[in-house]
Amino acid sequence: MGKQAFEASLATGRHRQLAQMVGDWEGRFRLWFSPDALACEAPQRGRIRSVLGGRFLIHEYETRYNDEPVEGVVIYGYHLDEGNWESAWVESFGTGTSIMFSTGSGRAPCADVLGSYGDGQGGPRWGWRTTLDQRDPDTLVITMFNITPQGEEMRAVETRYTRVSR
Structure with missing residues (x-):
């Protein structure tokens, strides 16, 4: 990554897009274990901050x-050199003791990354896709999809945030 390319991205590119998500957020967390049955809905609070000169965001959140x-x-x-979105996710509920690494094409209009996880019993891995959609400066929707080993995708988690402060 060259300094000029990164500065251009901060000014008008993907890193500017990331920077617009910085702030404190409140919203609703919704969880599905099957497509037709909402398993849980709860308030969620999150803080998104920029780190390393705007290279990355850290999203810390709490829900129930x-x-x-x-x-x-x-x-x-x-990742400017690869032209890809990237993420690393850990959670006290969803990821257990693993770190889920995900990547996705930078051609998508918003961050859209794909990772995978094991079923804990040695079976085939399942996919996990996450999208971030900032529809306006004060609204952020994070959606996560489970993908069966056969390729069937279904919504698993949705967090709808409203900005509290920048």
Whole structure:
């Protein structure tokens, strides 16, 4: 990554797009284990901050699954040399003791990354796709999709945020 390319991205490119997500957010967390049955809905608070001179975002959040607290941290970035979105996600509920690394084409209008996880029993891996859609400066929707080993995709998590502050 050249300094000029990064500065251009900060000014008008993907890194500017990431910077617009910086702030404190509140919203609703919704979770599905099957397509037709909402398993949980709870308030969620998040803070998104820029790190390393705008190279990455760190999203820290708190919500609940039923009566259990859930905490998570995600690093989002855009890899200029590869032209890809990237993320690394850890959570007290969803990822257990693993780090989910995900990547996705930079051609997508918003961050759209794909990772995978094991079923814990040695079976085939499942896909996990995450999208970030900032529809306006004060609205951010994060959607996560489960993808079966056969390729069937279904919504698993949706967080609809409203900005509290920049």
